Amino acid sequence: MATSEVYYMNARSESPQTGLVAKMLTVFEAAGLDRLIKPGDLVAIKIHCGEWNNTAYLRPVFPRALADRIKELGGRPFVCDTTTLTYQPYASRATELDLKITAERNGFSSAVLGCPFICADGFIGTADYRVDIPAGYLLKEAYIAQAIAAADVLICLTHFKGHPLGVIGGAIKNLGIGCQSKRGKHNVHLGGHPKYSVANAAIWHPENFKGKAGMEDWKILEDCCAYGLFRVDDNTIHWDRAKCTSCMGCLGVMAPRGLFEFPQENFAATDVSIADGALGAVIAVGKDKCGFINLAIDVTPRCDCVNFADMPIVPNLGVFASKDPVAIDMACLDKVRESHGVPGSIADDFDLLEPGTRKFETVAALVHGLSEETQINTGALNGLGNREYVLIETEPQAMKRHVFALDQRPIGERFRETFLKFPPFPYERHDGQGFLRKQEVDTEFIKAWHGNGGNAEVTGSTGAAE
């Protein structure tokens, strides 16, 4: 059976060369992802920019450092994300405008990134490139975001975490949902499918609607659908389900109110489609032009697509890089399983603190019966990659490679003349000591002093500004 290489460094840091940014760049090179890039290449760095008020998405310094490295290689990087489906009533990334505003609020702007941040699928999400996927397990075509399909190289920079539908959110999901246009996301979520679409998989219970008089917030039943498919009369609700696109916007509204019986088949089939969509993205760019970096830090149970972030379920695990999205996700999943859970997290709520437990399909999946391996298994089956891998622990690079990049001279060289001209230390004051202070105090005494009230010596002149 084929085996793929996954390069890995753990999450511990005690020096510039072992910080997480340095480790990300180290595994990027160790995995040979730098060698994918030729001078002049357009390089798409696909990230998840985080939903409004989410706090667990990857810090902007990660794509920034990667973009800087790509520029050193002669590439032309851009950081990108794609518009979302209208998957919740208050979605903040459903158009290019909203996506860029949300991304910028989260720190992703050209000023921060040192390269453009763009919406890869256009204003509404229909700028895309159709590819055939003959090897797809369920999907036979995919619609890939135009800017990603047009790139010479794709680097998926992925925050590895859970997902309520996909169970895990790794490289496969970054490809299989993130790299799809909005049109492609409808495809992956099985809109229009005769069996697996929300329209066909959900059981509709309009009889559970008790009338406008009995539901103060009845208007959300109409307003949750961007396609206007629900109509509420005084005592009835109607759903034009033939036109349902499986955008998921109504699920969080209808299901809690007893109007939907939940389409679990849609979720299970979507997990399969994610891996097929991922294959489509790789086909669009070129299999030998795609690289994957997973950062298994802040491993939250829910995706960055929700408006909040729960406690991580495991400690930070490290950084991974590979040319195989299936292998890299399997490696991350194995590390999560091997890890202790975090006390006080949802893993604790489910008594999953011991190593060796399958955590995501319990703490992340919204419903019972989903597997944390469906995406990986489908990706192995459709040829996206291999679930067998060899984990290669990577040594840190030289410290000098990871210090302040704009001027790597030591501070003596950099500041000696400047500090002569603008001395920050007031040598001329207080006999060269610079500042007004007591000559000595009892530091041992104060370590154990728990009294209250002031020291009589503290009162006196407040001094004057200089």
Added chain:
Amino acid sequence: MAEFTKGLENLQEAIIACQQASTAVATASTTEAVQARSALTGVLTSLNEVSDKFFIKTMMSVPPTKACRTEAAAVATLVAEQKWASLPAAVEKLEKATKALVTKAKMDGTTIT
């Protein structure tokens, strides 16, 4: 979908424990037992009301229903052992867990995907 989920299982165990406690305090005459009667009735009403909610079929229901089960079991044990002095505090914890469950069952702000 599995008919019987962990959240529903926890909830049913909590209901059974509350019913046992409720039956026992109905015939007890101590002040604490009398005070507990209406509280337990309220808790049972709330637990029964959430039992057919979609939330109970999700994995998210497991932690709050587990909390209700734990507190309900504690109340039932105290009643069975007639440890009346400890009952008010235990009932208060059960009411708090039930209130948390009812709030979460509304799934306000929950994003499904």
